[in-house]
Amino acid sequence: MLAILFLAIHLITHLTGQMGVQSKPNEATLMKHLFREYDRRARPKKDPLAPVNLAVRVIVNQILLVDEKKQIIETYVSYNMTWKDDFLTWSPANFSNLKRLVVPTNNLWVPKLIVINAGKDVSTNTNDDGFAAEVYSNGEVKLILATTAYTTCIFDLTLFPFDKQKCELKLGIFGHFCSEVNMSKYDNELKFLWYTPHTEWAVEGSSLKEMAYKDGEGSYCTLDGTIFIRRKSLYLVNNVLIPCVLISFISLASFGVPPESGEKISLSMTTLLSYSVFLLVLSEMLPRNSDTGPILTYYIISVMAITAISLLCSVLVVRLHYGTSKPPKWIRLLVLNYIAKLCCQTTKKVSPSAKVNESMGESGQFEETWLKIGRTLDRFFAIIFFMIIMIVSLTLLVVIPAMNST
Amino acid sequence: MLAILFLAIHLITHLTGQMGVQSKPNEATLMKHLFREYDRRARPKKDPLAPVNLAVRVIVNQILLVDEKKQIIETYVSYNMTWKDDFLTWSPANFSNLKRLVVPTNNLWVPKLIVINAGKDVSTNTNDDGFAAEVYSNGEVKLILATTAYTTCIFDLTLFPFDKQKCELKLGIFGHFCSEVNMSKYDNELKFLWYTPHTEWAVEGSSLKEMAYKDGEGSYCTLDGTIFIRRKSLYLVNNVLIPCVLISFISLASFGVPPESGEKISLSMTTLLSYSVFLLVLSEMLPRNSDTGPILTYYIISVMAITAISLLCSVLVVRLHYGTSKPPKWIRLLVLNYIAKLCCQTTKKVSPSAKVNESMGESGQFEETWLKIGRTLDRFFAIIFFMIIMIVSLTLLVVIPAMNST
């Protein structure tokens, strides 16, 4: 009889040691009730073949970094997830009318949402302890995760700095087939509630699609988000494009300086030097991407090349002052007849004075002809250069922005 | 009978194994007493429907980083939190007069304070073990957390470097409704006790407001802090503004150099080169923000443009020395009559000598007229340029700072 008594005492102390002797059930009582038998590794379904239905809303809070070289876009994203946990249900009546609980995520089953096209860290919930899920008495669980997504994105920089890009954010569930965790979307697009705009990129739109990727016996569910962004070009137009166009028009000026003045070479050279200096600023701002060369780069190269040619041309003309040989006939023909006509130059038939010069001596005649050749070439280059610069500059500053804004 | 004895021994060893046989109660005894049945996941309320009243004081210790490009402000903030834990009460008389305990935060329930408008990490207590709460015998808990808050903030850089900004720090409690954890503020503003001033930004004031954000069945409590900061411009005025204004006045000088001297082009060109070099310094200091173009940028662009125009103008005048065509009448009229009058130039009616020149030959007359046109344009540009530079420079250095200091 006593044995019974003592065993009973044993039993009671054993039970109270686990449950406590509280008067009115509170949150702690409920927690203990819910989690005593709970195994957070297992999918919370009483019928093990039924899927967990997971609804996900993706909210982009901020674009943190767009790296054209690494082809990476870093965003700060919130994920609102809702599902039903069969083992976290209770009758509020039995627990002082408690209808909801806030439970740290390291206590319950949580779908392992991953970023599939991540470039650094696949996981979205690296720090479990930092988050808490809201659990309702019918088993509904609401969880908001917020992490930095570091996703890869292929850039096309041809129209830089007026380019538009399209970047993806692919979400999946680690290990589970659709038949186990069935992921669906709330909205048809990424949400930008509380979005802090990026200073260099404007968001033009987004989409979100449910996809399934078949592999072996089952298929994996994914949510494919796409974000459309457009570069805000104000800073680059002000600090790169406008100075660039200014200097290119100045390099035109060197064609205007008469070769006799002795300043032509120096002006060309200083323009070229300015370009070199300017390349320093550019080299920090242009994305180092070797897949697509931006039109801007070709613009700068062509302006540098023409400036260099104009410099060589000036040197040629200056050298002619000291020349002693007669210009070959084909050059005279080519330059003075054909090119001159192209440049709409009225090659005045000043034949009488020409004769006078001829009588003065051969060398004077050479020089005169050489000078004419030089001037005609100058005018020819000036016209070509002006046209090239006008076309490219207009395209860069007017046509491309116009095309992109539509 | 013996069975009873042995069972009793069993029971005793079981109990002592958990409680120890100490003579006088000490902190360890109290800890064991308090935390044996404690569940740190549950809100510490005996009445589960009563809210935890949480009072928060927000102390800004330091502004660590202000990033105008990412629109982020990083601050080092302390949070003083006080609440009442119904399960951490004891009678000091029973525990050797112990009135308070210092408990590592990973042992007790702690409200999960989060930074809502964070750009990187929402959580404020990432490293639980590093902090300890002070617990008083009546259940009052005091906790000081200190973390780096990385909050988003929209910048308006129009008045750079004399701009003022307004940044928010929104605090919330993860998952809990106001009816569960009721957050209130101690003070009406952010506190700056022990504040180490930032070298680039001065704090001009702050505010702190209690807000509630309704969502579904309940509403979430938030504390909305705002910090008003003003850029300290000394470094930027010394190293950017003053050299910038100096060079712009020098570019005026090129209008003063007579076109005949052969140094006009070279001076303009070197000024432009200096600007290019200067842009290098600037490009490191100007925030790369494409939303708002600072007035300073437009100032630099306009100075560069006018320098370029003055260069082209000089080339024009130099070229006229070698010109052979007669200037069109409308140009003569426009420049020599109207513009000259605007420039307050006394266009001396030197008609007799003009006639003499005319008799000398047509080409001499052209040159004279062209030169006059050139000089008038020079003076015209000089006046316009001087006015623009004076106005913009005065605005930048005198008016805007004056307006902002009031």
Next chain:
Amino acid sequence: MLAILFLAIHLITHLTGQMGVQSKPNEATLMKHLFREYDRRARPKKDPLAPVNLAVRVIVNQILLVDEKKQIIETYVSYNMTWKDDFLTWSPANFSNLKRLVVPTNNLWVPKLIVINAGKDVSTNTNDDGFAAEVYSNGEVKLILATTAYTTCIFDLTLFPFDKQKCELKLGIFGHFCSEVNMSKYDNELKFLWYTPHTEWAVEGSSLKEMAYKDGEGSYCTLDGTIFIRRKSLYLVNNVLIPCVLISFISLASFGVPPESGEKISLSMTTLLSYSVFLLVLSEMLPRNSDTGPILTYYIISVMAITAISLLCSVLVVRLHYGTSKPPKWIRLLVLNYIAKLCCQTTKKVSPSAKVNESMGESGQFEETWLKIGRTLDRFFAIIFFMIIMIVSLTLLVVIPAMNST
């Protein structure tokens, strides 16, 4: 009798406390069944001398960083691993037809795959909790790990920017001999499914080999992956090579300017200044590697040296105008006879005028001879320089790329 009863009760409560009283077995039941006796530290083989057969597929997702200075390549790699766990088998029939489980990796034995030639972190699964393995009822385990591999790689930059490199990724199993964990490969190469191309490096191929490294009593299995990459040179050609070649051709121009014009020194000097500025851009783009000097560096040094020599040469010629001493006979002989012939210069025997000059006075004669020497040297240097620049530039821009593309 009662004692039996109560002991039975004791026994039952003990058992139910561990197993629960659920109607239909679900995932949690299975988990508990599988992991009750499981020891994740031990190799999962019933026969302890049998090896775990591990098959690995290596998928390169992205090249993150190629650091020529540190000789490091950082890649984001996925590892698909498959093995058989003797202790994780069950009969689906007993467990509601469950055929697979998704288990967080911190619950089961996982091979410690390491990167042997790592430069920072050897481990591939630093964050166990972030990943989950798929376990099938026959004991087959599938695990996908994704981590950043930071591997060392020796670079040969001689052909920069047209170089090709070969980098290794050596995988091993921490501590285990082949006779314990036998690692094999799925494929004969690294896989590039879902590869996001790097903007600076193109992947040209890869290989994967099974190796064994003998040490003491056993041998360690390794998988030696090799990745062949080629530098995409578009950005560097546009922003470094082309401007570089342009400036080098301009430095040729200084030989064309007649020494009398007074612009020769200034042109040479400004070219050299442009080079100095250009070195700034280069110094940021050239990899700071002292093992192999790229051909490009030697090209730049030689162009700088020749520009400097041409400057000194110009100074010499300008100085001769004010010279008063007679040029030594050996110089005249060397320069006017031998070098002149090399330059194909028709040294016109203008003896009569020479005589006239001679009669004019000695000093005039000196100057004339000195000038001739200067001009001949100019032409001589121009030809040599032009040849060097043509050869090096052609090699750099045409021959090396052509050789590498084959």
Next chain:
Amino acid sequence: MLAILFLAIHLITHLTGQMGVQSKPNEATLMKHLFREYDRRARPKKDPLAPVNLAVRVIVNQILLVDEKKQIIETYVSYNMTWKDDFLTWSPANFSNLKRLVVPTNNLWVPKLIVINAGKDVSTNTNDDGFAAEVYSNGEVKLILATTAYTTCIFDLTLFPFDKQKCELKLGIFGHFCSEVNMSKYDNELKFLWYTPHTEWAVEGSSLKEMAYKDGEGSYCTLDGTIFIRRKSLYLVNNVLIPCVLISFISLASFGVPPESGEKISLSMTTLLSYSVFLLVLSEMLPRNSDTGPILTYYIISVMAITAISLLCSVLVVRLHYGTSKPPKWIRLLVLNYIAKLCCQTTKKVSPSAKVNESMGESGQFEETWLKIGRTLDRFFAIIFFMIIMIVSLTLLVVIPAMNST
């Protein structure tokens, strides 16, 4: 009887399961003995109202970073702590003569030493597992922690680069009053045993004081360390100050070039350009601190300003060559009489030739007078400029270093 036997067996297996059946007590036996009842959360005092007496020695191993912009100093510091743990005592005789134990810090109570004026991380022992405490049989515990302290420090940069700073390191105990944990110091200063000197800052001394900060019912103990540092200026003198002074003396040279030579403007302009380039080097080296403008900055600004003025002055003089108006009387009076006298210029009364010039024509007279005005101004500016540069340069390079070295 049998029941007794079996219960006894039960009891024994239960006990041996916890204690083991070892022949001779070893470290593991002692560990188990000491830590079975140990609660590491509680202060280790048998009398709960007695304080733990904690002695701290602070050893600075290295200054890692001094950031004048963020006002942060980062040091690598070791803390030697000693206290007595009442519960970690044993009689060596009972434990095979073991007198000391090395115990990982996550097993015993450790005072939570914090850096109060930290700018990033308050905690000193973030990674508990990395450290181990030495425990002696009388309960004495010795612990050495080593962490990076990231402390705030207010900088005064007026004397840059010859400035001295004073930085604090305030230590406290998290949560505990002095009456609970009584912190005291070993030494009166910070120790620099094994100190690796910083390459930019020299340590000139230090102090360490015990303080108490009263708050509510109790007071918190702190140890206030102060470190006095002086900037080592060798690098900055060589690479910033000396080139800076060199260029400022060169800008003097432009006053020496005669205005007629046509090189005056060009020299001034190139000097200014050199300054712009030099500002690039400076902008990387000067701390970006807007609270105190270093004297060096004002020096550079004033030199730039005077160079700019000299340039404008040169333009003025060059322009006078082409002037046609008569200089106003007050200018002649001011410049030629008063300023000339100030410059100790012997304004030779060349009245006769003046008359001759006058007879030659009015314009010639103007020019002569204007030239004189220009030259006098030149000399006047040269003298003022030379004096300013001499004074500032001497102050910077001689007086301030001398004052600071005493």
Next chain:
Amino acid sequence: MLAILFLAIHLITHLTGQMGVQSKPNEATLMKHLFREYDRRARPKKDPLAPVNLAVRVIVNQILLVDEKKQIIETYVSYNMTWKDDFLTWSPANFSNLKRLVVPTNNLWVPKLIVINAGKDVSTNTNDDGFAAEVYSNGEVKLILATTAYTTCIFDLTLFPFDKQKCELKLGIFGHFCSEVNMSKYDNELKFLWYTPHTEWAVEGSSLKEMAYKDGEGSYCTLDGTIFIRRKSLYLVNNVLIPCVLISFISLASFGVPPESGEKISLSMTTLLSYSVFLLVLSEMLPRNSDTGPILTYYIISVMAITAISLLCSVLVVRLHYGTSKPPKWIRLLVLNYIAKLCCQTTKKVSPSAKVNESMGESGQFEETWLKIGRTLDRFFAIIFFMIIMIVSLTLLVVIPAMNST
């Protein structure tokens, strides 16, 4: 009787619950056998006063970073450790012939190896879970750790870029005396098996010594490794030294330009400008260390100073053209007699023409004398400058490398 039966059942279920009912012992059985009583906090010695004999091999895999400013060297190091664990022994015969086990390091006692002269993190095994030890049946334990060692190192940069440095890596055991953990070395040097060479530093040798550091009652064992490194100077010679020497020889050229030509000032100035630009490249490459000024810095300063002096000298000579005062006798004597002789100048006694000039007027005489003084000074400076540059350049490029390579 029944009680006995049931108790027996109880006992059996209790035991099987811990050991399982497996047919053949496997790794899991062995693990459970070994670790049931194991305490990983205690030194694994049955005789608690016997030391653990620890043998360490230090393998340097890579030099990651050499920071001359912070005086830090970062290496990636492997530590091979071997010791005997008295509690991890078994008889293979009883365990299916298992002779070795691979055990994760967080299960057994591991010596806490630390880097004593660390500048950031003392610990070598921060991530316990990432490593596994090999345990043999006789108790021998083999462990390979691999971590980044961040050690302090004092640099002497006098011979930069041809300097050699000596850096230490001091290893110790946290908390243990030699009498507890007796650390010894395998080899007499650091091993460089699998070493990936650094691109900037070559390893010239190494040593490893056993040391003991006495402190109070016991002494701490340390292993003092030393690594001897030499800077690979190819990159710095190509990109810093050679351009530097080139520009310094060009600054010589300005002495050759005749003062009358009007290009002397401009050449000097542009050289100085090139130096300023060049300082930009240098300032990024020179280590910012104020303890030892590299010879290279003094070389650059002296070249800059001499270039500046030559510029001032040129200005002086140009100014003399417009001079009107007679040169003082002592200057004429000093310059034309003494300095001219030093320069081996044959000061031709051109007395007749001198007289002619004298008759022409006083001012002409002045100028002639002044010009002679200028030219003599030019030649004097050219010779001194050439000698200084030759000596320093030869020393830098020939002597120091030669001395260092021996």
